[in-house]
Amino acid sequence: MTPHVVLFDIDGTLLSTDGAGRRAMEYAMTTTYGVPGVDGYRYDGKTDRQIVREQLRALGHDDAWIDDGLERVIARYLERLPLELEATRAAHVVHRGVVALLDALAREPRTIVGLLTGNVEPGARAKLEATGIGRSRFVVGAFGSDHEVRAELPAIAQARAEALLGRPVAGEALVIIGDTPADMTCGAAIGARAIGVTTGRFTHDALAAHAPVAVFDALDDVPAVTAAILGHR
């Protein structure tokens, strides 16, 4: 039987870094484009390039100008991120139950575990290493460095799971776990399932509105989350 491919969002789902990513991005945007972004703009649920583009468009800039700086802004973000992570280390949070769930899924023969995140891959790695979760336990994934549009990421993760396993992986075998409506909806086109968790900004109802298979307040009820992943509900 093809295993379930469990794909975790990072920020607000596995961990929170007290705004380190945001401050690194504001620094990178300031030094690249001369502006830190838009007051009150929300980063959650967005890919890194989308975060740059949407804010600069809102400030009236065109895509040619944005694209001209895009590789530079991501490079500066990645240079700055370790400093911001170090400065906020005491305030980092690994959300309740995350490590126990990841450990349980690693022992579960019916699952493989990966990432589906708007972070560019080196940024994802930096956050996972800084918080002690580590990068190596995630064997597949799709990242903000693979595509600017989150809804394109599940098919990329699916293709990588197929390459890893050496056989077809149906869309329904993918389970995307995240804290935003964008996580709940991004896999719809390929039939992926979603599980919501309210450790980010969004409420139970805001996530449940997008028809995930379950919404949890945290991932600490490992048997219940595992049952939702495996579909035994």
Ligand SMILES: [Mg+2]
């Ligand atoms: Mg998130």
